[in-house]
Amino acid sequence: MKAPAWAHAPLEVSGNEAGGKLTGLYEIWHDKSGDSVLADAQQVYTNGGFHPLESAGSTGLRPGAFWSHFTLRNNESQSVKLHIEYVDHQLVGLQAFAREFASSKPYRQVGNLSIYSPFKSRQIEHNRFVFEIIVPALSTQELMVKFDSGELGVVFPSMRIWKPETLQRNSKGEISVLAFLFGGYFLMAIFAFVGAITVKEKILYFYSLYCASKIFVWGTVLGYTHQYLMTDHFHWSYASLSSAVAILTGLIFARTFLDTRCYTPKLDYLLQLMMVNGGFLLLCALLELKALSQVSMIIALLSYPLIVPIALVRWRQGDNAAAVFALGWTTLVLGLLLQAMRDLGYVVHSPLNYYWPPLASYVEMLAIMVAVGLMVKRLRLQKDRAEKKYLQQLEVSKVDLEHLVQLRTRELEAAKARAEHEARTDPLTGIYNRRSFFEESRPLIKLALRKHIPLGVLMLDIDHFKSINDIYGHSIGDQALRATARVIAQHVRDMDVFGRIGGEEFALLVSADELGAITIAKRVHGDIAKIIINSSQGPVQFTASIGVACLQGESDILELLQRADSALYMAKRSGRNRVIEYSAEGVGA
Incomplete structure (x- = not known):
């Protein structure tokens, strides 16, 4: 069977692939129902139903599944083993099929991955979906890949091509960087918790909880929760659940830190509405309502930037710590904005913008830690000034104070004596x-x-x-x-x-x-x-x-x-x- 005349040229591969080469976005088909099988995709391909993806690399938020067709050409004299890696984490399932290019032979399945399957069932141990293919010497392999996003989701049909050993080294590097970030989150959470116990400031408890939620959300979103914790019974709702927890704890912390209830009561209503949406997201995740979860998540991400002007208002009111808080929150918002633009297909997917959101979140927590320190320092200075003023006043009016104390003591003693006398005597006769x-x-x-x-x-x-x-x-x-x-x-x-x-x-x-x-x-x-x-x-x-x-x-x-x-x-x-x-x-x- 020959390939259609409009088919895209094969992608040349070798045994030294380092992830820089991507499968093409030239032959993509959107199956809105998500129920199609390989035979359906073959028929659509034959009929010319595959078209180039018009975005920068993402399908945007759409229901159903997407199919990608591409070919890999090995011009070397020996066969090449390759690992094909899905570039993102927001995917429910992936199926990959391969055969000799333009052959009448049936496709063979080379990958069948699902977040619902136990992690140990994966052919390649990786936090993202990876499947293996061997391209014989001087031959071309034709592949059909199905990307299943479930009821509503984002798909990145373009995948990275790796030499297995290179992918393994790259994964270790990623884990090292993320271990540093997660370790930082953990240390910040512990230090804040210990500080809260020591200085008895409730804001430190909220900060500690917020830090802990960052570990939960990014560990789940990036796939490490499935890889290391919930290895057998993972579900897509855990990502929404962790996001809802992080959003709620973040809003509670922001509301407490900025004290909007006291200083900006009108803006506080806005924060309360955002918290209601966060609670709704949590409910949708618990009830496994994916479409509603996605809508609620979009509302939460779109409303998150509103915290920045609220913090700037508090800064204008004289709270310098709120300016640092606004800077940290802006860093997080920019990270989330970049992620949203990447998911919607306006920005090309890359390792930098893939890891920028958790990195921006880490920078946000560092900035907020500085802001919390400034706030605690301000409260301590206020306390010290109040104590100093009190001591000065005490020195100036020491004699008067002692006189008042003596007078009050005599009054209390007299009152005590009267009370004792009244308790022991008859009020009429004495x-x-x-x-x-x-x-x-x-x-x-x-x-x-x-x-x-x-x-x-x-x-x-x-x-x-x-x-x-x-x-x-x-x-x-x-x-x-x-x-x-x-x-x-x-x-x-x-x-x-x-x-x-x-x-x-x-x-x-x-x-x-x-x-x-x-x-x-x-x-x-x-x-x-x-x-x-x-x-x-x-x-x-x-x-x-x-x-x-x-x-x-x-x-x-x-x-x-x-x-x-x-x-x-x-x-x-x-x-x-x-x-x-x-x-x-x-x-x-």
């Missing part, structure tokens, strides 16, 4: 409240029991107190309570405990024997009867009932009060206005 009465009484009783000191307790209740409130009003009732407390307080000694334990009930713990306690109770009883309170309805007088109990055996304040309360109850039952003593056999006046 004597101990119920809780304080019990707290003060318990140690006194323990001491009395240990040293056999006589103790007595008086329980006192104002007679008909409710009637005083009902007839004369609560104001007169309050005066009656205060007057009663004053009268009783006149009989209280240093060792005695006196408190109001109920509405009109008072308790007095006295250091006295049975006779002494009765004597005190009768005096208090007589003094209360002498109280006169003037009211609008005339003078008010009242009496009190008192129950007395003395410490007997092992008792506590509750038992003692219960006995006194029983005596008080008997005083009320027997007509009020009297003193009753509690005894085990009964009560007596």
Whole structure:
């Protein structure tokens, strides 16, 4: 079978190919469905359906698959083994077929590569697609190659031709350069993380995360994740997933670093929209929606340059670190712009523009690291200036400050004393409240029991107190309570405990024997009867009932009060206005 008259001339090859020679772009066919097989491509070729690629080397963002036809001529006297390398990384699958030029023999498959296949199944171990072909001496090989981009993608039909050993050396050189870049990313991430822990600046945590995302995205995009990590179950969505993570972390870092929420709130809304698109890209990658992922990725790359003017606005506001940040981000944007122009076919593919985006990203991270350092330095200088100003002010007003501190200390001590007094005393009468009465009484009783000191307790209740409130009003009732407390307080000694334990009930713990306690109770009883309170309805007088109990055996304040309360109850039952003593056999006046 002869080649069509319009077929392009064969490409001469030798055993010393060093990657500078490329397969042609003169015979290309776009299969929009992506379902074509070799027989379909042969039929289209025979019918003249293959045409030169009109772009600089890329098909642009299109769905389906592309077929390339070219011939390789070996004019040497011995056969030549060649490795044919696909120049980029954005390809789902590649199939290559070869046969003798213008022969009626069927094509034989020389390459069948897919990102979905385990990496170990590749004939040539390389992060990009590579297949091997042997061109016999003084012969021409005719090749058909299918480039599958999936639902929507970019294809570079032109491939590099290598001597196997030369390709291997070149790959080692590439890996060395990328290892340097990835090592730099890793060190920057570690240093930032350690610095964040040390100086406790959250921006360093975000920077560390952003650096780590660079390793993830470029390792995946360039094919090393498939080669070294996910060797068996790789998927195209991992590239979109890693890109989404890098975009999101970059936007979060930029928003935090530039503090747009505080200083440029209107521009901050734009950043938030970009972050929403980054989240949408992440969702599309997780759901394996390739077409939507590509569209979202384009939107993200087109909007990324908007960070630069936002950073320049912050610089104009006085943040010098934002200028360095803008420089670093501009470097990244130029790298991504060059990649986009190459992918769209406006720029010829070359090793320089292939590796420029990760290199530009590395330079960006270095510049941002300097910017972060400037920001941290600025914050530290602000802190130092504030501390210096504070110390100067402290020296100037030292005397006044000490006076204020002393004054404040006295106020606090007075407030504390008032609070303690209010917590321990009855607010109406100023004597101990119920809780304080019990707290003060318990140690006194323990001491009395240990040293056999006589103790007595008086329980006192104002007679008909409710009637005083009902007839004369609560104001007169309050005066009656205060007057009663004053009268009783006149009989209280240093060792005695006196408190109001109920509405009109008072308790007095006295250091006295049975006779002494009765004597005190009768005096208090007589003094209360002498109280006169003037009211609008005339003078008010009242009496009190008192129950007395003395410490007997092992008792506590509750038992003692219960006995006194029983005596008080008997005083009320027997007509009020009297003193009753509690005894085990009964009560007596």
